[in-house]
Amino acid sequence: MLQKIMKEREVKFKDVVFIVLSQSNSYHVKRADLFQKHFTEQLQDVPQSDHPLLFFLHKQWPEGGAYTLFPLMEGFAANFSNKAWIFVCEEETRINLAGLITVLSSFDYHEQIFLGKPLRDYSSSIIHHYAFYDNPSRFLYPDPAGGFALTLPLIKSIVARLKSSKLEIDFVIDPKHELAKFIRNEDEGTPLTAVREFCTSVTSDKCVTSLPLRFPQCGTPLPVDDLFVAVKTCGKFHKDRVSVVKKTWGQETTNIEYYSDKEDPDIPTIDLGIENTESGHCEKTLAIIRRAANNSDEPWLLIADDDTIISLKQLRKLLACYDAKEVVVMGERYGYGVAKGYGYNYITGGGGMVFSKPAVKLLAEECKCPAIDSPDDMILGMCLDRLQIDLVHSQYIHQARIEDYSPDYLSYRDHVSFHKHYLIDPIQVYKMLDKVDLGLKSPHDEL
Structure with missing residues (x-):
C-alpha cells in the first residue's frame, strides 16, 4: 500500500515548472543568467526530454504585474495542465534540483497544496494592511528567496476564484503576503505548509534551497x-x-x-x-x-x-x-x-x-x-x-x-x-x- 502511494506521488524533473522572479535591468539579467547556469549544470546527465521547464519573468512575462503572479494564473492552468508543481523563486535562490524533487514527491500533487519556507508577523503591520491584527503570527506566508511551490489543482482553484469573484487587491505592497492571503481565503482555502528543506540561510544538510548572497558584491563602492x-x-x-x-x-x-x-x-x-x-x-x-x-x-x-x-x-x-x-x-x-x-x-x-x-x-x-x-x-x-x-x-x-x-x-x-x-x-x-x-x-x- 505504501509503495502504491509513493508511486502515485512520484515527481520527475519534467513534472515541475520553475518560475524565476527576474527583472529586466542589465545587472539583474546577469544574475538570472547565473541562476540558469547553476540550474542547467545539474541536468547534464538528465535526458533533454525529461528537463523541467524554466521561465524568467523578464523574458517570458515582462508585463508590469507579472511579479504578483495573479495575471499569470490562468495561463499556468491552461498551459501546464499536465504538470504537477509550479515552483517560484528569486534570481539569487539556489536549488538542489534532485533534493527538491525528493521533497516534492513526499506530497500528493493531486491535492491542493501550497509549500514554502514560512514567514510570520509578530505584530500587525501597515505593509500587510493590518491583516490578522488579533493574532498575526498564526498566518504563514512564503518567502520567495527560499522558494515556494503550488500544485496544479491549487492553481486551478485560484483561477476559478479569480473568475467567479472580484480580486480586491488594488495596491500591491507585499505580493508574497497578498498571494498567500488570497489562497488562504479567510481560513476556507489552502494554508501554507512549512517545509524545513526550503531555506535561505543553510541551516542543515537537508536544505534543498538557499540564498547564498547576503548583499550584492560588485567591487569598489560608488565614490x-x-x-x-x-x-x-x-x-x-x-x-x-x-x-x-x-x-x-x-x-x-x-x-x-x-x-x-x-x-x-x-x-x-x-x-x-x-x-x-x-x-x-x-x-x-x-x-x-x-x-x-x-x-x-x-x-x-x-x-x-x-x-x-x-x-x-x-x-x-x-x-x-x-x-x-x-x-x-x-x-x-x-x-x-x-x-x-x-x-x-x-x-x-x-x-x-x-x-x-x-x-x-x-x-x-x-x-x-x-x-x-x-x-x-x-x-x-x-x-x-x-x-x-x-x-x-x-x-x-x-x-x-x-x-x-x-x-x-x-x-x-x-x-x-x-x-x-x-x-x-x-x-x-x-x-x-x-x-x-x-x-x-x-x-x-x-x-
Missing part, C-alpha cells in the same frame, strides 16, 4: 562624490527629523542638500518656492529632479524623506552593481492595479528613490504634476509606465520600520534603508544599519 543626496523636509520638522539626519547618515556625505518650504541657514535648507502640503509633495519632488537635471553632474541622485533612515555606505555598495549610463529608477516597488492586469508600478518614496542621471533628465523633461499635492511616487510611476521604463525593485530598500517586517525575512540580508521615526529610536536603527547585521535571529527553526 561618495558620484551620489547627490536630496532630503525633502518642511519647517515643522527641521528640529526633530532633520537633526536626526544630520547626526546619522547625513554625515556620510558632504554632497547633500535639504529642500524645505522655509530657509534655515543653520541647516542650511533651500526653499524651492513651493508651499508645503500635508501629503503628495509631487511639485516639490519634481522641482528637485529638475534642479538636479540642470545643476548637478553626479551620475546618481537619491531623494529621501527627512524620516528616512539610510546607510549611504550600503547604498554606494549597491549602486556599484548598476550602470549609471542606463535609465535606472530604483527603490521598493509598489503597484496600483497591477494584480488585476492594468495600472502601473511605482517606487514608494519613504525608503528612498534612486535615479541615474539619464533617468533624472528623462523625468525632468517628460513628467508633470496634476496638482501640487499629487502623490509624487505614484505620479512618477505613471510617467515611467507611459514611457515604458521598467523600475528596479530592491530587496534592500524598505518603506516601513524594522518592526513592520518578519524578523525571518530581514535576518539573512543586509539592508540599505528603513522609514519612519514612529515609536522607534531612529539613531539606534541607523547604528544597526551602519553595522550591517541587524542582529536579528531567524525563528524559522522553531516551527
Whole structure:
C-alpha cells in the first residue's frame, strides 16, 4: 500500500515548472543568467526530454504585474495542465534540483497544496494592511528567496476564484503576503505548509534551497562624490527629523542638500518656492529632479524623506552593481492595479528613490504634476509606465520600520534603508544599519 502511494506521488524533473522572479535591468539579467547556469549544470546527465521547464519573468512575462503572479494564473492552468508543481523563486535562490524533487514527491500533487519556507508577523503591520491584527503570527506566508511551490489543482482553484469573484487587491505592497492571503481565503482555502528543506540561510544538510548572497558584491563602492543626496523636509520638522539626519547618515556625505518650504541657514535648507502640503509633495519632488537635471553632474541622485533612515555606505555598495549610463529608477516597488492586469508600478518614496542621471533628465523633461499635492511616487510611476521604463525593485530598500517586517525575512540580508521615526529610536536603527547585521535571529527553526 505504501509503495502504491509513493508511486502515485512520484515527481520527475519534467513534472515541475520553475518560475524565476527576474527583472529586466542589465545587472539583474546577469544574475538570472547565473541562476540558469547553476540550474542547467545539474541536468547534464538528465535526458533533454525529461528537463523541467524554466521561465524568467523578464523574458517570458515582462508585463508590469507579472511579479504578483495573479495575471499569470490562468495561463499556468491552461498551459501546464499536465504538470504537477509550479515552483517560484528569486534570481539569487539556489536549488538542489534532485533534493527538491525528493521533497516534492513526499506530497500528493493531486491535492491542493501550497509549500514554502514560512514567514510570520509578530505584530500587525501597515505593509500587510493590518491583516490578522488579533493574532498575526498564526498566518504563514512564503518567502520567495527560499522558494515556494503550488500544485496544479491549487492553481486551478485560484483561477476559478479569480473568475467567479472580484480580486480586491488594488495596491500591491507585499505580493508574497497578498498571494498567500488570497489562497488562504479567510481560513476556507489552502494554508501554507512549512517545509524545513526550503531555506535561505543553510541551516542543515537537508536544505534543498538557499540564498547564498547576503548583499550584492560588485567591487569598489560608488565614490561618495558620484551620489547627490536630496532630503525633502518642511519647517515643522527641521528640529526633530532633520537633526536626526544630520547626526546619522547625513554625515556620510558632504554632497547633500535639504529642500524645505522655509530657509534655515543653520541647516542650511533651500526653499524651492513651493508651499508645503500635508501629503503628495509631487511639485516639490519634481522641482528637485529638475534642479538636479540642470545643476548637478553626479551620475546618481537619491531623494529621501527627512524620516528616512539610510546607510549611504550600503547604498554606494549597491549602486556599484548598476550602470549609471542606463535609465535606472530604483527603490521598493509598489503597484496600483497591477494584480488585476492594468495600472502601473511605482517606487514608494519613504525608503528612498534612486535615479541615474539619464533617468533624472528623462523625468525632468517628460513628467508633470496634476496638482501640487499629487502623490509624487505614484505620479512618477505613471510617467515611467507611459514611457515604458521598467523600475528596479530592491530587496534592500524598505518603506516601513524594522518592526513592520518578519524578523525571518530581514535576518539573512543586509539592508540599505528603513522609514519612519514612529515609536522607534531612529539613531539606534541607523547604528544597526551602519553595522550591517541587524542582529536579528531567524525563528524559522522553531516551527
